[in-house]
Amino acid sequence: MIELEGLTKHFGAKVAVDHLSFTVRPGVVTGFLGPNGAGKSTTMRMMLDLDNPTSGTVRIDGRHYRDLAEPLKYIGALLEASKAMHGGRSAYNNLLCLAQSNRIPASRVREVLDLVGLTAVARKKSKGFSLGMNQRLGIASALLGDPEILMFDEPVNGLDPEGIHWIRNLMKQLAAEGRTIFVSSHLMSEMALTADHLIVIGQGKLLADTSMADFIQENSRSYVRMRSPQRERVLDVLRAEGLTAVEAGSGVLEIDGATAEQIGELAARHQITLHELSAQRASLEEAFMQMTAASVEYHAHAAGEHGVPAEAPPGAPTPPGAPDQPGQPAVQWGRSYEERRRRRSSRKGA
Numbered sequence: 469m470i471e472l473e474g475l476t477k478h479f480g481a482k483v484a485v486d487h488l489s490f491t492v493r494p495g496v497v498t499g500f501l502g503p504n505g506a507g508k509s510t511t512m513r514m515m516l517d518l519d520n521p522t523s524g525t526v527r528i529d530g531r532h533y534r535d536l537a538e539p540l541k542y543i544g545a546l547l548e549a550s551k552a553m554h555g556g557r558s559a560y561n562n563l564l565c566l567a568q569s570n571r572i573p574a575s576r577v578r579e580v581l582d583l584v585g586l587t588a589v590a591r592k593k594s595k596g597f598s599l600g601m602n603q604r605l606g607i608a609s610a611l612l613g614d615p616e617i618l619m620f621d622e623p624v625n626g627l628d629p630e631g632i633h634w635i636r637n638l639m640k641q642l643a644a645e646g647r648t649i650f651v652s653s654h655l656m657s658e659m660a661l662t663a664d665h666l667i668v669i670g671q672g673k674l675l676a677d678t679s680m681a682d683f684i685q686e687n688s689r690s691y692v693r694m695r696s697p698q699r700e701r702v703l704d705v706l707r708a709e710g711l712t713a714v715e716a717g718s719g720v721l722e723i724d725g726a727t728a729e730q731i732g733e734l735a736a737r738h739q740i741t742l743h744e745l746s747a748q749r750a751s752l753e754e755a756f757m758q759m760t761a762a763s764v765e766y767h768a769h770a771a772g773e774h775g776v777p778a779e780a781p782p783g784a785p786t787p788p789g790a791p792d793q794p795g796q797p798a799v800q801w802g803r804s805y806e807e808r809r810r811r812r813s814s815r816k817g818a
C-alpha cells in the first residue's frame with residue numbers, strides 16, 4: 469500500500485504537486501492520469517524519495533522510503549527507463565549491480581531477464597538497446613526484488629503491440645497476486661483495458677480517486693441510440709413520456725433519461741418497429757478530457773485561435789455556469805473532486 473498525505477512540491481514559484489492525499493491499494497491496478505505537466509512524474513519521484521517534498525508525506529507499507537533497508541524488496545519502479553541504467557554495462561551487469569546492493573541473489577537476475585524476454589541479449593551493452601528493449605530492462609529492474617508494490621511510469625512507451633499486450637497482462641497478473649500496482653500512461657485506450665481504479669490529478673491537485681466504471685459514468689454522457697422506420701411515431705411516444713431525443717443523422721435518435729430496456733419496452737407497448745437500440749457510454753478518453761478540461765496547462769490551438777482558454781471536447785455538454793458572452797473569464801467547469809464526492813454522498817443519503 470502507498471499512502472500520500474498532503475504531499476506538496478514547489479519548484480520556485482511553480483506548485484507542481486499541491487496537497488495530494490490518496491491511498492494506492494493492493495489487489496488492483498491503479499491508473500494515474502493527468503494532462504501534461506499535471507505533476508504525475510514529480511509525485512512518483514517523491515514516492516521513491518528521488519525528490520524531497522516541500523511538505524507532506526509518502527508511506528510505503530507504513531514506512532518512509534528512506535527507512536526501507538533494501539527498498540527493491542518492497543517497491544519496484546520503472547521511471548524513465550533508459551536514464552536509470554548504465555549504458556556501458558550489459559543488461560545482466562546492470563541488474564546484477566542493483567541486485568547486489570539489495571542482497572538479491574544472482575539467480576533472480578537470470579529469472580527476471582527471462583521473464584521480460586531479454587535472455588538472448590543479456591550480455592549486450594544496454595546503450596545499444598532499442599526503446600522497447602530498454603523499457604523491458606527497466607521492467608526487469610522493477611521486478612528484481614519481487615516487491616509487493618510496483619510503480620510504472622508510461623510502461624508501454626516504445627513497446628510493440630506484442631510488448632503492450634505482455635505488460636498489460638503482467639500488471640493484471642501482479643495485481644491478482646495481491647500486489648499494489650500503480651501505473652501512469654497517456655494512452656487512454658490502454659489504461660481503460662488495464663486499470664481497475666483511477667487517480668486523476670490536474671495542476672498538482674486531486675481531481676478523482678474512483679473506480680474506472682464510476683469515473684466514466686460520472687464524467688460522460690450516457691444515452692440510448694435508436695433507429696426506427698417509424699420516426700415520427702417514436703418522437704410522439706417519447707414526447708408523451710417526457711423524454712428528449714436528439715437527431716444524430718442517418719435516422720438515428722439519441723435519447724437521454726431512460727435505459728435501453730425502458731425504451732425497448734416502451735416501443736413494444738406501442739408496437740413500434742426498431743432497427744437499432746443500444747446503450748451508449750463515452751470512452752475513458754472522452755471522460756478524461758471532460759474532467760480535466762479546466763486544468764489542461766498546455767494545449768494545441770485550432771487554426772486562427774489565440775490565447776483562449778482550454779476548450780471542452782467536442783460533444784461535451786455545456787459546463788454549468790458557462791458564460792454565454794465571448795470575452796468573459798475562462799470557465800472552471802471540471803467539477804472538483806470534493807464537490808463531486810459531496811453530491812454523490814448526498815445522493816446516496818437521499
Ligand SMILES: Nc1ncnc2c1ncn2[C@@H]1O[C@H](COP(=O)(O)OP(=O)(O)OP(=O)(O)O)[C@@H](O)[C@H]1O
Pocket residue numbers: 479482483484502503504505506507508509510511
Ligand atoms: N526540476 C524541475 N524544475 C522546475 N520545474 C519542474 C521540475 N520538474 C517538474 N517541473 C514542473 O512541474 C510541473 C509538473 O511536472 P511533471 O513532470 O511532474 O508533470 P507530468 O504530469 O509528469 O507531465 P507529463 O505528462 O508531461 O510527463 C510541470 O509544470 C513541470 O514543468
